[in-house]
Amino acid sequence: MAQKPVSLCHWGAFEAELVGGRFVAATPWPGSGAPPEMIGALPELVYSDTRILRPHIRRGWLDRGHRADGAGRGAEEMVPVEWETALDLVAAEIARVREAHGHTALFAGSYGWSSAGRFHHARSQIRRFYGALGGFTDQTGNYSWGAAEVILEEVLGSSDAVRGGATAWESIIGATDTFVAFGGLNPKNWKVTSGGAGHHHMADHVRAAARKGTRFVVISPFADDIPEGIEADWIAPRPGTDTAIMLALAREMVRRGRVDHAFLNAYTAGADSFLSSLDGSGDGVEKTLDWAAGIADVPVADLKRLADRIETGRVMLTAAWALQRARHGEMTYWALIALAAVLGQIGLPGGGFGFGYGSLNAVGHGATKGLVPSLPRLGNESGTVIPVARFADMLESPGREIPFRGGQVTLPEVRLIHWAGGNPFHHAQDLFRLQRLWAQPETIIVHEQVWNATARRADIVLPATTAFERNDIGGTSRDRHVFYMPRLIAPRGEARADYEIFSALAERLGAAPAFTEGLDEAGWLKKLWATSIKKAHSLGIDAPDFEALQAQNVWHVPTPERPEVLLGAYRHDPTAARLPTPSGRIELTSKRIEGYALDDMPPHPAWMAADHGEGGEAEGTFALLSRQPRHFLHSQLAQTSLAREPEILLHTKDAAALALADGAQVRVSSDRGACLARLRCTSGCRRGVAAMETGPWFRGADGVDPGGNPNALTADFPTSSLSQATAAQTCQVRISPAGPDSGTGGSA
Numbered sequence: 217m218a219q220k221p222v223s224l225c226h227w228g229a230f231e232a233e234l235v236g237g238r239f240v241a242a243t244p245w246p247g248s249g250a251p252p253e254m255i256g257a258l259p260e261l262v263y264s265d266t267r268i269l270r271p272h273i274r275r276g277w278l279d280r281g282h283r284a285d286g287a288g289r290g291a292e293e294m295v296p297v298e299w300e301t302a303l304d305l306v307a308a309e310i311a312r313v314r315e316a317h318g319h320t321a322l323f324a325g326s327y328g329w330s331s332a333g334r335f336h337h338a339r340s341q342i343r344r345f346y347g348a349l350g351g352f353t354d355q356t357g358n359y360s361w362g363a364a365e366v367i368l369e370e371v372l373g374s375s376d377a378v379r380g381g382a383t384a385w386e387s388i389i390g391a392t393d394t395f396v397a398f399g400g401l402n403p404k405n406w407k408v409t410s411g412g413a414g415h416h417h418m419a420d421h422v423r424a425a426a427r428k429g430t431r432f433v434v435i436s437p438f439a440d441d442i443p444e445g446i447e448a449d450w451i452a453p454r455p456g457t458d459t460a461i462m463l464a465l466a467r468e469m470v471r472r473g474r475v476d477h478a479f480l481n482a483y484t485a486g487a488d489s490f491l492s493s494l495d496g497s498g499d500g501v502e503k504t505l506d507w508a509a510g511i512a513d514v515p516v517a518d519l520k521r522l523a524d525r526i527e528t529g530r531v532m533l534t535a536a537w538a539l540q541r542a543r544h545g546e547m548t549y550w551a552l553i554a555l556a557a558v559l560g561q562i563g564l565p566g567g568g569f570g571f572g573y574g575s576l577n578a579v580g581h582g583a584t585k586g587l588v589p590s591l592p593r594l595g596n597e598s599g600t601v602i603p604v605a606r607f608a609d610m611l612e613s614p615g616r617e618i619p620f621r622g623g624q625v626t627l628p629e630v631r632l633i634h635w636a637g638g639n640p641f642h643h644a645q646d647l648f649r650l651q652r653l654w655a656q657p658e659t660i661i662v663h664e665q666v667w668n669a670t671a672r673r674a675d676i677v678l679p680a681t682t683a684f685e686r687n688d689i690g691g692t693s694r695d696r697h698v699f700y701m702p703r704l705i706a707p708r709g710e711a712r713a714d715y716e717i718f719s720a721l722a723e724r725l726g727a728a729p730a731f732t733e734g735l736d737e738a739g740w741l742k743k744l745w746a747t748s749i750k751k752a753h754s755l756g757i758d759a760p761d762f763e764a765l766q767a768q769n770v771w772h773v774p775t776p777e778r779p780e781v782l783l784g785a786y787r788h789d790p791t792a793a794r795l796p797t798p799s800g801r802i803e804l805t806s807k808r809i810e811g812y813a814l815d816d817m818p819p820h821p822a823w824m825a826a827d828h829g830e831g832g833e834a835e836g837t838f839a840l841l842s843r844q845p846r847h848f849l850h851s852q853l854a855q856t857s858l859a860r861e862p863e864i865l866l867h868t869k870d871a872a873a874l875a876l877a878d879g880a881q882v883r884v885s886s887d888r889g890a891c892l893a894r895l896r897c898t899s900g901c902r903r904g905v906a907a908m909e910t911g912p913w914f915r916g917a918d919g920v921d922p923g924g925n926p927n928a929l930t931a932d933f934p935t936s937s938l939s940q941a942t943a944a945q946t947c948q949v950r951i952s953p954a955g956p957d958s959g960t961g962g963s964a
């Protein structure tokens with residue numbers, strides 16, 4: 217009989233079928249609801265032709281070392297070498313750069329999702345390694361909710377409301393009368409949890425809430441953001457205008473006498489000046505429903521109906537993460553909090569606000585937090601840190617000072633880039649610009665599993681194992697399980713775990729004791745699990761010991777007795793549970809932000825049109841949303857049979873106006889570059905918008921990506937000078953017929 221061990225990946229828990237040392241099939245762990253097509257593709261991830269099987273070095277770098285011309289990256293032959301050769305060269309190069317140029321010349325921020333599994337988490341490994349060396353240039357923040365993190369710290373004193381905290385579905389179902397979803401609830405996003413989850417039950421929660429009488433209102437340019445079978449009001453605004461709608465709803469509640477003054481007085485700071493800005497103090501513009509309807513280009517009747525709905529009953533106001541991934545994205549989140557404050561239901565079951573219910577599986581799943589271990593970091597005393605999305609700016613303008621979080625950051629001069637667990641030629645915006653800047657550093661080292669766009673553009677490529685080729689412990693604090701992830705198969709080719717690679721480098725650089733603490737994989741897993749057991753005890757929970765966890769494969773973590781209500785404790789006792797903001801309250805006007813004196817960041821929620829020529833004013837352009845892919849996780853799985861020809865969604869009438877038929881090959885272009893895609897016409901979107909999926913592997917040359925990666929088009933300006941986060945969703949494109957010989961293609 218075949219063995220069927222259980223393990224975990226970002227797509228969920230699965231049973232593996234192993235035959236003769238091969239991983240032949242994977243199926244969702246029974247009852248977990250994990251997506252069968254993604255789980256089913258796991259063996260392909262392991263055995264695909266794109267796997268990197270040996271260390272490789274770019275021809276020019278092999279011949280001339282760091283003096284090789286960086287322009288050869290991605291073009292020159294990659295030469296297979298022995299591990300010992302590769303490790304000696306990498307260690308010597310790190311030592312050289314550190315000696316000659318200091319720690320900040322070593323870039324190892326290495327943003328990216330890596331794989332599930334907490335010990336072998338590649339980004340944690342690389343940052344710990346460079347910590348052991350004494351410091352490096354790190355990245356802070358993320359692409360998922362980079363703007364939200366910073367604005368929530370200002371407004372609520374912590375980013376918990378986007379990082380992990382959310383009112384649990386148990387507290388919504390049966391309690392919420394109206395669930396307003398800015399950005400919608402797109403089920404495709406529920407296939408994935410960072411770190412992996414044993415439950416995929418978001419769709420069930422939404423259905424259960426609907427059955428118990430919750431009315432859903434979806435505000436999104438795309439109708440597919442409403443889960444199938446859920447009746448919802450649909451309002452389809454211009455992308456990037458949600459803030460105007462939220463402000464106008466807040467003012468409308470004032471006009472209707474539906475402001476909870478008691479809540480504003482007891483729990484917020486700066487409500488008066490926020491409310492008077494709605495009446496036009498400052499800019500002379502009253503933020504009426506008509507005003508918002510004009511900006512968002514929706515019928516004012518739609519907004520009136522929405523105002524009617526939120527005027528009474530228990531109202532949960534939510535926003536998808538995508539909404540803050542846009543110019544002035546901070547304002548959307550701040551405005552939502554302000555609207556919720558006006559309604560006065562923050563901290564009550566089923567009311568208030570929440571972020572990400574439509575963005576990731578397991579948001580609001582009500583789990584006990586803190587029991588999944590993580591690899592401890594080491595300091596970064598001699599290093600520095602840049603905002604994650606300013607990576608290309610750093611290559612372009614070393615020495616430049618940029619505003620960030622109210623202070624200044626100096627972009628370092630980086631000589632060596634070392635990446636493990638991320639794919640910048642997936643996640644970064646304006647990839648043709650990145651490609652030009654990528655030629656500058658002296659040396660680029662990449663640990664990868666697959667020959668993707670980043671690996672192909674490296675000087676030294678070290679083959680990394682997949683999570684199925686090593687032992688680990690996995691899970692997420694948003695889920696109710698912790699998994700022991702057994703090694704299923706031997707590593708393919710000469711692939712090695714990142715830990716093994718960094719251990720060998722640390723040995724060569726005299727940093728082994730700090731990095732490894734003398735422990736091997738098993739030693740680390742036991743050590744990490746001991747911290748979880750301790751944490752569990754502190755919560756009065758009995759966790760299995762390491763051997764028991766290993767034997768049982770999965771531990772069902774007891775759930776908290778009471779379902780979480782976001783800011784419930786603060787509501788209950790605003791003095792004892794004072795918020796860590798300057799006022800101790802929810803800041804509807806922020807004196808601290810005012811003190812930062814940033815041109816693009818007023819001290820209270822405000823609507824600002826996108827600038828940089830991307831506000832949609834140019835004739836013949838479409839607002840492009842580059843959304844998370846239905847069938848992949850970012851660029852992961854795009855090399856499997858799940859790959860689809862890249863598509864662009866457009867309203868049927870817009871296509872007709874361009875004389876383009878459904879299925880036509882089109883060239884999508886922006887001021888930055890172009891890519892090819894297959895046109896898909898739909899009536900399920902507003903006019904003037906288009907959508908593409910992220911994920912296809914970038915194959916750009918001469919300003920055109922035949923692979924259909926939307927980051928060939930997106931712009932790399934920040935959300936604001938407060939958070940410097942990605943504004944990928946603010947992007948105008950043109951669409952035209954592709955030339956007769958321009959083939960679009962799958963990814964690999």
Ligand SMILES: Nc1nc2c(c(=O)[nH]1)N[C@H]1C(S)=C(S)[C@@H](COP(=O)(O)OP(=O)(O)OC[C@H]3O[C@@H](n4cnc5c(=O)[nH]c(N)nc54)[C@H](O)[C@@H]3O)O[C@H]1N2
Nearest residue numbers: 328329330331338359360637638639643663680842850851
């Ligand atoms: N236009 C546009 N761009 C976007 C977004 C958008 O909405 N629009 N979304 C953004 C968001 S939210 C995110 S989170 C980012 C995602 O960006 P990334 O996280 O960089 O994307 P992934 O494809 O998940 O990259 C992870 C890489 O790690 C590799 N890997 C996996 N496991 C291991 C391992 O154990 N060791 C090593 N060494 N490597 C491993 C995988 O093969 C893969 O290449 O993209 C961002 N980019």
Ligand SMILES: Nc1nc2c(c(=O)[nH]1)N[C@H]1C(S)=C(S)[C@@H](COP(=O)(O)OP(=O)(O)OC[C@H]3O[C@@H](n4cnc5c(=O)[nH]c(N)nc54)[C@H](O)[C@@H]3O)O[C@H]1N2
Nearest residue numbers: 360399404405435436455456536537538575843844849850
């Ligand atoms: N299948 C799959 N799921 C994933 C991922 C994946 O790669 N694949 N990635 C995961 C990651 S890393 C993240 S961060 C999350 C991201 O989660 P999100 O950022 O929320 O995901 P998106 O698909 O970019 O956007 C969600 C919806 O918001 C709508 N929208 C976009 N802009 C606007 C706007 O301006 N106004 C309004 N009203 N609506 C708008 C879009 O129609 C879109 O369908 O997804 C996670 N889930």
Ligand SMILES: [Mo]
Nearest residue numbers: 358359360361
């Ligand atoms: Mo993300």
